[in-house]
Amino acid sequence: MKGIFKGYILFALLMLAATLLFGLLASWVFLYPQSFNNSFPFQQLRPMHVSAALFWIISGATCCTIFFSNEAFSVYNKSKKGIHAFIGLWIVTIITVFIYYFRKEYGGREYWEFPSWLSIPLLVSWILFMVSYYKPWLAIANKKPMYLIMWATGILFFFLTFLEQNLWHIDWFRQSYLRELTVQWKANGSMVGAWNQMIYGSSLYLMVKISGDKSIAETKQVQFFYFLSLTNLMFNWGHHIYNVPTANWVRHVSYFISMTEWLFFISMIRSFRSKLDEYKIHNHLIPYKFLSISELWLFLNLTLALMMSIPAINRYTHGTHITVAHAMGTTIGINSMILLGAIGYILRIEEINKREKKLIQYAFTVTQISFFIFWISLIAAGILKGYRSVELNMSNFQEMMYPVLRVLTVFSIAGIFVVLGLLLIIIIYLKRLWMIRTEAFGSK
Amino acid sequence: MFLRIWILLFLVFLSYTIYLYINCDTGRQIPVERAVVAGRDLWQKKNCQACHQLYGLGGYMGPDLTNITRTKGENSTAIFIKYGTGKMPNLQLSDAEVQNLVAYLSWVDKSGTSKVPENKVHWSGTYLIDTKQ
Ligand code: HEM
Numbered sequence: 001m002k003g004i005f006k007g008y009i010l011f012a013l014l015m016l017a018a019t020l021l022f023g024l025l026a027s028w029v030f031l032y033p034q035s036f037n038n039s040f041p042f043q044q045l046r047p048m049h050v051s052a053a054l055f056w057i058i059s060g061a062t063c064c065t066i067f068f069s070n071e072a073f074s075v076y077n078k079s080k081k082g083i084h085a086f087i088g089l090w091i092v093t094i095i096t097v098f099i100y101y102f103r104k105e106y107g108g109r110e111y112w113e114f115p116s117w118l119s120i121p122l123l124v125s126w127i128l129f130m131v132s133y134y135k136p137w138l139a140i141a142n143k144k145p146m147y148l149i150m151w152a153t154g155i156l157f158f159f160l161t162f163l164e165q166n167l168w169h170i171d172w173f174r175q176s177y178l179r180e181l182t183v184q185w186k187a188n189g190s191m192v193g194a195w196n197q198m199i200y201g202s203s204l205y206l207m208v209k210i211s212g213d214k215s216i217a218e219t220k221q222v223q224f225f226y227f228l229s230l231t232n233l234m235f236n237w238g239h240h241i242y243n244v245p246t247a248n249w250v251r252h253v254s255y256f257i258s259m260t261e262w263l264f265f266i267s268m269i270r271s272f273r274s275k276l277d278e279y280k281i282h283n284h285l286i287p288y289k290f291l292s293i294s295e296l297w298l299f300l301n302l303t304l305a306l307m308m309s310i311p312a313i314n315r316y317t318h319g320t321h322i323t324v325a326h327a328m329g330t331t332i333g334i335n336s337m338i339l340l341g342a343i344g345y346i347l348r349i350e351e352i353n354k355r356e357k358k359l360i361q362y363a364f365t366v367t368q369i370s371f372f373i374f375w376i377s378l379i380a381a382g383i384l385k386g387y388r389s390v391e392l393n394m395s396n397f398q399e400m401m402y403p404v405l406r407v408l409t410v411f412s413i414a415g416i417f418v419v420l421g422l423l424l425i426i427i428i429y430l431k432r433l434w435m436i437r438t439e440a441f442g443s444k
Numbered sequence: 445m446f447l448r449i450w451i452l453l454f455l456v457f458l459s460y461t462i463y464l465y466i467n468c469d470t471g472r473q474i475p476v477e478r479a480v481v482a483g484r485d486l487w488q489k490k491n492c493q494a495c496h497q498l499y500g501l502g503g504y505m506g507p508d509l510t511n512i513t514r515t516k517g518e519n520s521t522a523i524f525i526k527y528g529t530g531k532m533p534n535l536q537l538s539d540a541e542v543q544n545l546v547a548y549l550s551w552v553d554k555s556g557t558s559k560v561p562e563n564k565v566h567w568s569g570t571y572l573i574d575t576k577q
Contacts, residue, residue, distance in 0.1 A: 033505065034531065041533055043490070043491040043494035043495055046495075047491065106490070106494075108489060108490070109488065109493075110502060113493075113494065174476070175476060176555070177551065178468065178469040178556070179465070181499060181501070182469070185501070186461075223446065227453070230453060235460070241499065242560075243559070244556065245470065245555070246469065246470075247470070248570075250468055251570055251573075311570050312565045319497050319501075319504075390559070395515070397507040
């Protein structure tokens, strides 16, 4: 592969590092806003953190999709120019986004808080990617392996949801606040499903590679779960807005669809043991570790998500840090772990020396333990706030938040160790990226 | 077979989307006055959403503001926005800007109530919210 692709991996890893640093800062600014309101206020750090996180995940997911698709059907070799144009425009636009954030200029839409004209170059670069990807993809004769379908689905739905996410520019959508809110959360909710298609596709591909068993990706069961997750992508987003007084059927549909996720849950419990046997670890110990820990996080977060998707429980959890636990639990525990495993595979991370392997091992343990404390304290903070605001019906915000902030101090301290652990892993990855010979990269 | 299921699902998705766009709100017209539009733009430009929620959505540093003009009144809301507190920054807004923000928050308030009262929870776990009121 070309240096440009290496540059793209570098960019994705740097986005992860930026996510961590801005997140760490934001967590302390949250506790002591008075000291930062005039320099680095929360309304600046939160978008920097959240945008960096989204761009890390989407960039990481496209990195993996491009690399693995190239192994599967030479997409990169066939559409090099288009993919390079995508990478170039994508990176330049994202850097511009951060320049605006540094200048404290915002567009103020949740998760996409940059001036909205920047959505145009992002969209153009995605279209370049789509065209470059689908041309060779359509020509594949055998589309049996489900990862091929999952990658293509993710790319398509990212495009659709990104468009939908910008419909608010049309005045009709803003005539009613309920409509505006519904469309925005429909788009944001489904977009998560879109990048998950790319990431789970990559993780399925890796399982095939690590175990050497092609049939894993072609079973009826994998097909069934593909359709189930596609249905959820399309219709389950309503759990974000249960409390919004839209028509009642909006709630009923998403409540019903969200509950089908119990099927994932049951299947996970049933296959937990057999999954472990399925992997033949041989030469891929590090990617394997990341993939298997992501399964544990999937299990924990699915439990939480299923609970939150019951409106009667959502009444307590909505608008509290339980939502943040869910958001970061899934983006760190599942998405980032799979991406780090997959990027490790791309970098042939097994070839690093023994000392560095030990360091990764160590950093991995620190990350998981501190992340667990991080996650639990967000849940605890959320339960406390839910109880105080709904059950005790407290209306004085300061008074309500007082004990919640105590719990969040634990979160912020645990966050320091999450950052240290992940940064160490990033540094070792970056060193490996630097050492690896460009042409040896994904040569096929 | 696979392709057929896919296309069918996609068509259901498209129809649902269009139906939803047209029918998701309550059909009650709440006029969008000029001050509301100005306030809405300012809300986005100042990124109030990073610290506040509307209908529970947004950042969690400050309180949910969906119904703040109803519970605290427009005047006290305006004072908060104008001067901030220790934790809420003073954003150096002019009086006109503050009034526009208050108009926007009142407009949002009229769309409904953020907290779902207990008697709206159905035994099956879902909510039945009377959207006609
Ligand atoms: C891979 C690493 C990370 C990812 C992908 C990530 C992702 C996210 C996402 C998606 C949100 C939005 C949550 C929501 O709106 O519900 C968020 C919020 C936040 N994150 Fe992270 N995060 C990461 C690491 C961290 C770390 C290490 C810290 C702190 C030490 C942190 C602190 C925060 C804070 C303070 C918020 C704002 C919560 C609020 O609105 O009150 N994050 N993060």
